[in-house]
């Protein structure tokens with residue numbers, strides 16, 4: 001079993017009983033799916049870390065790679081490619097030729113939660129994986145949090161006061177050598193309802209690119 005200081009939740013991580021039961025249900029229903037805690041994607045040497053919420057049932061929980069196989073990933077990976085944080089062909093499967101460039105993607109919660117809603121206890125428990133995921137990145141300069149839950153969990157993982165980094169789309173907070181960029185989550189719901197437009201999402205990654213390129 002992975003301990004709290006490990007960045008890896010084992011395939012049978014037992015720490016959240018509700019998520020274990022959900023995982024078991026889907027292992028029985030869809031034995032060919034990944035159905036396990038989804039590991040981070042990208043290299044630890046990257047300067048950018050993107051923190052999502054949790055695997056989508058038919059997305060990352062099915063394919064085993066964050067944001068792969070559902071709408072949120074189509075927008076995220078297209079935007080990462082546009083700003084030079086990914087290259088290759090995104091085909092929504094883990095064996096496509098997509099590679100991240102100077103970027104890494106993780107989730108605040110690694111197991112798929114029922115109805116896409118992790119409980120506060122599950123978010124806190126899974127932070128034991130987020131903290132070392134951040135700590136093991138020696139060149140980290142920017143974190144993009146997708147949605148309020150990822151924002152709050154990253155703020156706690158970084159050990160800073162909530163008041164030092166308020167959540168809002170396009171908000172930025174300097175934390176030592178690191179900048180925390182907040183974004184609304186790129187979910188289909190947010191884009192369908194107009195809460196997040198493609199241009200709003202692009203503007204976050206344009207700001208990250210400018211910062212990492214030393215243009216601000």
Ligand code: URA
Pocket residue numbers: 052053054055056059060065066067068070072073107146
């Ligand atoms: N897929 C993920 O891996 N994370 C999200 O937050 C949404 C979809």
